[in-house]
Structure formats: structure tokens, C-alpha cells
Amino acid sequence: MKAFQIIPSITEYGKFADFADAADLGSDDLILTNKYIYHPVIAELGLGCQTVFQEKFGGGEPTDEMVDAILDELRGKEYGRIIAVGGGTVIDIAKVLAVAAPEDRVDDLYDRMAEGLVKAHPLLIVPTTCGTGSEVTNISIINRISKGVKQGIVSGAMFADEAVLIPDMLMSLPYGVFATSSIDAMVHAVESYLSPNACAISEMFSIEALRHILRGWKRTLEKGGGEAWKDCAQEFLRASNYAGIAFGHAGCAAVHAMAYPLGSVHHIPHGQANQLMFADVMKKYARKRPEGKLESLGAVLGEELGIPAKEGLNGLYRLMDGVLKRAPLREHGIKEEELPLFAKDVVETQQRLLNNNYVALTEDEILEIYRNAY
Ligand SMILES: [Fe+2]
Structure with a gap:
């Protein structure tokens, strides 16, 4: 029988600013989000974090093309923690980024899944919808356009380190x-x-x-x-x-x-x-x-x-x-x-x-x- 476990720490804050303060967000951190979420709530805090706006790489559900393009964009950049702030697509992409080594492409992760993936960046997830529950699961569903299949990447290494619940982030x-x-x-x-x-x-x-x-x-x-x-x-x-x-x-x-x-x-x-x-x-x-x-x-x-x-x-x-x-x-x-x-x-x-x-x-x-x- 599978043992019951909750892996991520789960925290609750009233406002994003309280979380940013407690987590000491700064220039070593990478925020993956959408522009409409970032402005004005996060931008106005002047945290100096690095940012990637997911929609720049395509709309709808996560695809291998989208994730590979983001990996290309990040190649050569230095960052520690990944902070995902968004709905299902942003969260699923962030889980994949968290286990990708600098030279990896999405296909490499599928290839290595059986032997086990390794966490490359600590991952903090702030959900902005009230549905997926993805902040506490270890699976990402990626539409592999190159192979014509929708397939999950699953790994214990893809659990967030912290799931952060901020009701204020649902207001938009x-x-x-x-x-x-x-x-x-x-x-x-x-x-x-x-x-x-x-x-x-x-x-x-x-x-x-x-x-x-x-x-x-x-x-x-x-x-x-x-x-x-x-x-x-x-x-x-x-x-x-x-x-x-x-x-x-x-x-x-x-x-x-x-x-x-x-x-x-x-x-x-x-x-x-x-x-x-x-x-x-x-x-x-x-x-x-x-x-x-x-x-x-x-x-x-x-x-x-x-x-x-x-x-x-x-x-x-x-x-x-x-x-x-x-x-x-x-x-x-x-x-x-x-x-x-x-x-x-x-x-x-x-x-x-x-x-x-x-x-x-x-x-x-x-x-x-x-x-x-x-
Ligand atoms: Fe569902």
C-alpha cells in the first residue's frame, strides 16, 4: 500500500508582499508567471527578481515547444529558486524547469524519467486559480507536439518545496x-x-x-x-x-x-x-x-x-x-x-x-x- 505523504511545506499569506518578505525574494530568484498577474501586484514591490512571462512562448496548455523555448531563453542565466505564480500551465512548466539541467530539452527529461530525475532548482508555487491543486502534486502533463501525444512527466523531484496559498492572488x-x-x-x-x-x-x-x-x-x-x-x-x-x-x-x-x-x-x-x-x-x-x-x-x-x-x-x-x-x-x-x-x-x-x-x-x-x- 502506498504511504500517505504531503511533500511540500504549505504556507498561507494574506498578500503577495507578505510572502515576498518572508521568503526574502530577490535577484537570485526566477519568477515564472503571466504579465497580467505580474502587473501591478508583483511589479510594484520592486523585488529585483528575474522574470519569464509564459505567454511570450505560446498560449493554452503546456507543450514541448513552449518548454524548450523557455529552456533556450534561460540557458546561460544564473538563478537559484524558481517561483511559479499562475494557473495550471505556469505551474506545470515550472515543475519541468525545476528538474532540467542547463543543457536539457524536454525529450531528455522523458528519456531519463525511468532512471529518476534530479531537482536542479528549489521550487515555490503560488497558485492563482482554485482548481488544479497542482501545487502539491508531482506531475506535469505536456503536449508533446513532436510525438503527437499528451504525456505526463512524473517525478518525486518535481514536488514543490513550498506551496504558497495567497487568496488575494485569486481576485483578478x-x-x-x-x-x-x-x-x-x-x-x-x-x-x-x-x-x-x-x-x-x-x-x-x-x-x-x-x-x-x-x-x-x-x-x-x-x-x-x-x-x-x-x-x-x-x-x-x-x-x-x-x-x-x-x-x-x-x-x-x-x-x-x-x-x-x-x-x-x-x-x-x-x-x-x-x-x-x-x-x-x-x-x-x-x-x-x-x-x-x-x-x-x-x-x-x-x-x-x-x-x-x-x-x-x-x-x-x-x-x-x-x-x-x-x-x-x-x-x-x-x-x-x-x-x-x-x-x-x-x-x-x-x-x-x-x-x-x-x-x-x-x-x-x-x-x-x-x-x-x-
Ligand atoms: Fe483536473
Whole structure:
């Protein structure tokens, strides 16, 4: 059995300035971030840190081309710690930079992964969304354009030394990004809870994350939605972190696996793609094995939402719909004839995730779930 561990130190600060002070950020440090995050909050502190703006090297999810271009830019520069301040893309890139030797390219890291990667720079991560939980996990998903595959780089050396939670850094998030990232965190919490690889401690983090998210969503909607979520920014950031700790141990499963083609083929944001698959995966689980952990999940949901346990999941779907209205797959430009290809692709390429399913699903069952969500 895999031992439960939390590797990074986790700290919380009110403002970025408090963190900069405590960590004594200065000219030896390299900040990887985006310009819209850097200005004005970090720039105005005059820290003298070296900076790399990720968007200069391409948009969207991290690719080998993007990371190689950043490695080229950094070649010959002297820096110690890497400070990642951003969402999933910035964090995933920073984890790779932290284990890259001066002459490395991304392909070299994949080649050396089996023998083990070595940390080249201490890594501090400040997440600016409330979804990925990536600040406490040791995996980066890179789209290897040169090979035509999306593949994870995983290594114990890619854990951050410090995960830094600063709710103030969430304040510039648009509502849509808040919605999809908090949905992503909710799915991390549920999938890690139901995973056969969960343990009593990881379950505690899953459930606590879920409770924080449900309470935050309820309060946000009671206050009329919109910007009201910002009053709960700290709760959402902690929830995302707890869910990251939980899935770092127990893993994500079918919802994430089935969401991947929606993201890679149709560019639906990660959290939203998860939402599109979530209810129909849970309904299939309930038909195959209604007893067991699905029952205890229902009890937690029922308790938080003030409804009977057997209605818990339906209550969650309704609440999530209030946060972000879900439309069937067909309304997202997906064609029915694509569904069998998606199902086949998921079975062929996503076994890492499917191994964490609450119940095993065949290719036919995966196709049936896609059809129900269609
Ligand atoms: Fe996710």
C-alpha cells in the first residue's frame, strides 16, 4: 500500500508582499508567471527578481515547444529558486524547469524519467486559480507536439518545496475561470474519494475539500452569484489544495479520462469538460454499484445540502448547474460519430486514470456514458 505523504511545506499569506518578505525574494530568484498577474501586484514591490512571462512562448496548455523555448531563453542565466505564480500551465512548466539541467530539452527529461530525475532548482508555487491543486502534486502533463501525444512527466523531484496559498492572488480571476476551476477541484475531491487507491487520510482531505466547495458555492449563489465567490476565495483555494493532496495520493478516474478528448479535440476548458462528463459517470457507477462509498458520498452531500442521502448527488448536479449551466455534448460542437472514437481512445490511452475507477468500465460502457451525456 502506498504511504500517505504531503511533500511540500504549505504556507498561507494574506498578500503577495507578505510572502515576498518572508521568503526574502530577490535577484537570485526566477519568477515564472503571466504579465497580467505580474502587473501591478508583483511589479510594484520592486523585488529585483528575474522574470519569464509564459505567454511570450505560446498560449493554452503546456507543450514541448513552449518548454524548450523557455529552456533556450534561460540557458546561460544564473538563478537559484524558481517561483511559479499562475494557473495550471505556469505551474506545470515550472515543475519541468525545476528538474532540467542547463543543457536539457524536454525529450531528455522523458528519456531519463525511468532512471529518476534530479531537482536542479528549489521550487515555490503560488497558485492563482482554485482548481488544479497542482501545487502539491508531482506531475506535469505536456503536449508533446513532436510525438503527437499528451504525456505526463512524473517525478518525486518535481514536488514543490513550498506551496504558497495567497487568496488575494485569486481576485483578478474572471467568473468563468472561477467556475470551471472550482468544478475541477470538486471532481478531484469526488474521484479521489471514490478511488480504490484512497486511504483513510486521503479521504479526509477529499471530504473536507468537498464540504468547502459546496458551502462556498451555496453562499455564492445565495448572494446572487457573480463576484460573490470572492468572499469565499480562501475556502476555495484551500479546497483546491486539499483536493490536490487527496488526488495526489488516490488519483483521478473516469471523469478526467473521458474529459480529455473533449479538451484536446474540441478545446473545452478542463474543468468544464469534467463537468460535462461528471453526472453521467456517477449515474453509471450508481447503476453498477449503488452500495459502498457511493452511499457515504451521498450522505456527505445530503448533510451539506440539507437533503436525503439518496438525493445527495442530484443536489450536487443542481448546485453545480447554478454555478455553471451544463449543456449536452451536442451543444459544444461534438458530433455523434466522434463518440466511439473518443471511447476507444480513452481505453487505449487513459489506463493510468481508469485504474482508479470506483467500478471497472468497459469500452462499451464508456461509449454508453458519452451517449447519455450527448
Ligand atoms: Fe483536473
